[in-house]
Amino acid sequence: MTSLVVKVILWFIFLSLIWGTSYSEAASIDEQCMHADSCERCLSAHLECAWCTDKEYQVGYRCLSRSQLVKYNCNESDIYENQPVLDVLQSKPLKDYETSDQAVQVTPQRAKLKLVKGNTQQIKLSYRTARNNPLDLYVLMDLTWTMRDDKETLEELGAQLSQTLKNLTANYRLGFGSFADKPIFPMILPQHKENPCAAERSICEPTYGYRHQLSLTDVIPNFTSAVKNSKITGNLDNLEGGLDALMQVIVCTNEIGWKQQARKVVILVTDGFMHLAGEGLLAGITQPNDKQCHLNADGEYTASLDFDYPSLEEIYRELLRRKINVIFAVTKEVEHSYRELSALMNEITYVDRLRADSSNILELIKKSYESLIKRTQFADNSPDFIEMVYYTDCGGQFPSLQKRNFCNNVSLGKQIDFYVDVTLKKYPDNKNYNYQIRVEETSLSEYMDLDVELQRPCPCQEIPDPTNEDGRFQCQNQGYLYCGMCQCDKGWTGTFCTCPTDATNVTSNEFLLQKCRQPLSDTTTSQLVCSNHGDCDCGSCLCDTGYTGPFCECRECLDCDEKLADCFCGQCVCKYGWSENGCNCEGKTDACVGPTAEICSQRGYCECEECQCDEPYLGKFCEVDPEKDNKLCLFYEPCVTCLIQQKQGMGTCDNLTEICSSSDRQDMHRHRFVSDLDLDQDLCLVRMVNKHGIQCDSFFAYQVIDHTNFLIIKDGECDPPDYVALVGYISAFTLLIGLASMFLIFWCIRAKDAREYARFEEDQKSRLLQENPIYRDPVGRYEVPKALSVKYDENPFAS
Known part of the structure; x- marks a missing residue:
C-alpha cells in the first residue's frame, strides 16, 4: 500500500512538472505575441502567434497563441495563423545505372514548401554517385x-x-x-x-x-x-x-x-x-x-x-x-x-x-x-529574398554538420546527406507568392525541384462594415473594426482610435507607433513597439507591471535601498560613499592604497576595501602584470639594492630612510635576510654590480600587513673566482684523465694479445700434419727392394 502511495505521489509530481513547463512555454509565447498591434506584426513575432479577426472578440489582445484565442472565445474560423508546410512529392530511391532504366543519384526529386516570413524550413537532400553511370x-x-x-x-x-x-x-x-x-x-x-x-x-x-x-x-x-x-x-x-x-x-x-x-x-x-x-x-x-x-x-x-x-x-x-x-x-x-x-x-x-x-x-x-x-556540389536559383543554406558532414568526414554545399573525396557508393535551410527573409515587391526553385548538382543533370508558396501577409476576406456596433464599440465609437484592426474616422488615429488629430498633432497611426519604438542609432529604431512590454497610447508607452522607461525597455528595481542607491533601468546605482551589488559597503579605500600611494595601482577599483583588478592584472594591489614587471618589485628595488650594498660593506646609502619608506607614510620598511625563499611567493629580482665588479642577481619577496612593508631578502654574495685554485683543479683533473686513458689503452692491448695467443694454442692442438699439405717434393726417389725375386715375370732384372 505504501509503495502505491509513493508511485501516485511521484506521478503527480511528474505531471505537475510537465504542466508547469508547458504553461511556462505558453506564457512566454503569449508574452511575445500580445503587444503586436497588426496582423502582420503578430505573425512575425513568433511562429505560434495567431491573429483574431472576430468582431465579437472582447479581449484587448488580438495576438496570442491559437489555444489562448480559442480560450477567450475567438471564432476558430476567424483565426489567421502561420501555416508552414513541407511535403515531399516525389522521392525515388537512390540506385545505380541499369540498361533498362536511368540511375537516380539525388533524392527527393520534388517537394512542396510553404514558407512563413522569418521562419526556417529544413529539407534533407541525399546524393550518391551511381555505379556505371553513362x-x-x-x-x-x-x-x-x-x-x-x-x-x-x-x-x-x-x-x-x-x-x-x-x-x-x-x-x-x-x-x-x-x-x-x-x-x-x-x-x-x-x-x-x-x-x-x-x-x-x-x-x-x-x-x-x-x-x-x-x-x-x-x-x-x-x-x-x-x-x-x-x-x-x-x-x-x-x-x-x-x-x-x-x-x-x-x-x-x-x-x-x-x-x-x-x-x-x-x-x-x-x-x-x-x-x-x-x-x-x-x-x-x-x-x-x-x-x-x-x-x-x-x-x-x-x-x-x-x-x-x-x-x-x-x-x-x-x-x-x-x-x-x-x-x-x-x-x-x-x-x-x-x-x-x-x-x-x-x-x-x-x-x-x-x-x-x-x-x-x-x-x-x-x-x-x-x-x-569524387566531388559533389549543389547550387540553386533561389531569389534574393529566399535564403538557402546548406549543411553536411560529407558522409562522416566531419564530426558535426558544416556550413557548406560541397564535398570532396566522396567514396563511390557512399551516400552524402545535405540539410538545406530555406528561409523567407522578406516579401517580394512584385506581390508574386509562388516560385519554383531548382537545387541541382553542378556537374550532373540531377536535381530537386521545390514548389515554393509564400504565406500571404494576412489577407482579409471580409467586407468592411463601418456601422457594425460591436466593431465601433471596440474602436471607442471613433472608428470601425476591419480584419481585427480599427479603421479610424476622420480626426482620430491610434490603435483603438483614441488619439485626436489636429494641426499640431500627428496624423498617422504608424507615426505614433514609431514614437513608441526605441531608437537604436541615429537612423534606425527597434521593430518592437514599447519593447514588447507595454502598449502604445497616442505615441507614449503604457508599460506592463514590472517594466519602466520611456519605451518600457527597463525592468523595475526590486531590491534597491532608496537611502543607499538609485534605480537606473533595472540596476541599482550606489550613492556616493557606498558600493558593492547591494550598495551596502562604505566607500572607504584605505585598504586598497598600496605602498605606491595609488588605489589598486591604478589598475582596478576598490570595492568593500578590496581591489577588483582589471584584466589581466593580479595581486592584492593589482601590482602584478603577467606580461611586464611587477609594479611593487620596481618600487622596492632601490631599497633592497641599498640594503644589500650595506650588508656587503660597499657603503651606506645616504638617503636610506627616504628610499626604504612608503610613498604615503614615513615608516621604514622592515627587512630580514634569509638563506632560502619560499618559492610559492611572488619573487622579485635585483641585479647589481658588487664590490668585486661582478654582476650579481639577488631575489627578494615582499608582504604588506596593516600598511607595514616587510621585505625578505635572500642572503648570498657573488665572490670573485679563485684563479690559483681553479688552475690547480683543472691541472689535477687533466692529469687524472690522462692516467686513466693510458691505463685503459694498456689494458685493451693486453687483452687483445691474450685472445690472439689463446687462438694460436688452440690451432696447434688441432693440427694433424707436420708439413704443408700443398707442398710437393720436386725430386723423384726410388728405393730398390732389399730382396729381389729370381722369377722373370716378377723381376725384370732377373736373368
Whole structure:
C-alpha cells in the first residue's frame, strides 16, 4: 500500500512538472505575441502567434497563441495563423545505372514548401554517385605543329584507352575534335596561309579554327580512325584558339551527341595557352562571341573569322548550364597558367600535367575522372529574398554538420546527406507568392525541384462594415473594426482610435507607433513597439507591471535601498560613499592604497576595501602584470639594492630612510635576510654590480600587513673566482684523465694479445700434419727392394 502511495505521489509530481513547463512555454509565447498591434506584426513575432479577426472578440489582445484565442472565445474560423508546410512529392530511391532504366543519384526529386516570413524550413537532400553511370568523353586536341608527336601517341593508345574507360564505367562513348587558331594575321603569316608549317620546312594543311572529327560513339575503332585521319596544322604564336573550339563543343549539343543523363567530360589536350576575349581585335574581329553553334555538315567551325574569342565567364556559365566538365591536360610549361584558370571554376574543371609526348594521357584520364566523380556540389536559383543554406558532414568526414554545399573525396557508393535551410527573409515587391526553385548538382543533370508558396501577409476576406456596433464599440465609437484592426474616422488615429488629430498633432497611426519604438542609432529604431512590454497610447508607452522607461525597455528595481542607491533601468546605482551589488559597503579605500600611494595601482577599483583588478592584472594591489614587471618589485628595488650594498660593506646609502619608506607614510620598511625563499611567493629580482665588479642577481619577496612593508631578502654574495685554485683543479683533473686513458689503452692491448695467443694454442692442438699439405717434393726417389725375386715375370732384372 505504501509503495502505491509513493508511485501516485511521484506521478503527480511528474505531471505537475510537465504542466508547469508547458504553461511556462505558453506564457512566454503569449508574452511575445500580445503587444503586436497588426496582423502582420503578430505573425512575425513568433511562429505560434495567431491573429483574431472576430468582431465579437472582447479581449484587448488580438495576438496570442491559437489555444489562448480559442480560450477567450475567438471564432476558430476567424483565426489567421502561420501555416508552414513541407511535403515531399516525389522521392525515388537512390540506385545505380541499369540498361533498362536511368540511375537516380539525388533524392527527393520534388517537394512542396510553404514558407512563413522569418521562419526556417529544413529539407534533407541525399546524393550518391551511381555505379556505371553513362560517360560521354570528348577529346579536344591541339593539332598545331608542336603537338604532332602527341597525336601519334594517341593513335597508338586507342585500344588501351578503351580498356581504361571500361575500368571506370561499363557505359561510355568517345568523340574527337581538333583545333588550331583563327586563320588570319597576326595569328598566322599571310604568305604561309596554305602551308603554315613552311617555317619548319615541312608541309601541313592550312590553319583552321576548330574541326569536329567524330561524334560521340561507343565504336572505339572509329575513334582510333578519326585520330589517325586528322591532320597537323600550325599557327604563328604559342597561343591557340582553344576557347573558340571549347565553346562549339559545349553549345553544339546535337552535333557532338551529348546525352542528357550522362556525365559529360571534355578533355582538352594542349601545350600552349589560349587566346582570350578581346584579342580578336588584333585581327580586326570585334563582334562578341554569340554562344551559338556554327558547324557545317563537315564539322568545320564556319564563324571563326566572324566572332571574337569567348570570355572565361561565358565559358563558365555555359559549362554550368549544360553540366559539362573540363579536364585540361597540359604540359609543364603552361600548367601554372591553367591551374589559375581552373581556380576560377574549380567545381567543373580539373588540371593535370601531360608529358611532352602525351604518353601518360590514359593515366591522366583515369585520375582526372576519378577526381571528378569524387566531388559533389549543389547550387540553386533561389531569389534574393529566399535564403538557402546548406549543411553536411560529407558522409562522416566531419564530426558535426558544416556550413557548406560541397564535398570532396566522396567514396563511390557512399551516400552524402545535405540539410538545406530555406528561409523567407522578406516579401517580394512584385506581390508574386509562388516560385519554383531548382537545387541541382553542378556537374550532373540531377536535381530537386521545390514548389515554393509564400504565406500571404494576412489577407482579409471580409467586407468592411463601418456601422457594425460591436466593431465601433471596440474602436471607442471613433472608428470601425476591419480584419481585427480599427479603421479610424476622420480626426482620430491610434490603435483603438483614441488619439485626436489636429494641426499640431500627428496624423498617422504608424507615426505614433514609431514614437513608441526605441531608437537604436541615429537612423534606425527597434521593430518592437514599447519593447514588447507595454502598449502604445497616442505615441507614449503604457508599460506592463514590472517594466519602466520611456519605451518600457527597463525592468523595475526590486531590491534597491532608496537611502543607499538609485534605480537606473533595472540596476541599482550606489550613492556616493557606498558600493558593492547591494550598495551596502562604505566607500572607504584605505585598504586598497598600496605602498605606491595609488588605489589598486591604478589598475582596478576598490570595492568593500578590496581591489577588483582589471584584466589581466593580479595581486592584492593589482601590482602584478603577467606580461611586464611587477609594479611593487620596481618600487622596492632601490631599497633592497641599498640594503644589500650595506650588508656587503660597499657603503651606506645616504638617503636610506627616504628610499626604504612608503610613498604615503614615513615608516621604514622592515627587512630580514634569509638563506632560502619560499618559492610559492611572488619573487622579485635585483641585479647589481658588487664590490668585486661582478654582476650579481639577488631575489627578494615582499608582504604588506596593516600598511607595514616587510621585505625578505635572500642572503648570498657573488665572490670573485679563485684563479690559483681553479688552475690547480683543472691541472689535477687533466692529469687524472690522462692516467686513466693510458691505463685503459694498456689494458685493451693486453687483452687483445691474450685472445690472439689463446687462438694460436688452440690451432696447434688441432693440427694433424707436420708439413704443408700443398707442398710437393720436386725430386723423384726410388728405393730398390732389399730382396729381389729370381722369377722373370716378377723381376725384370732377373736373368
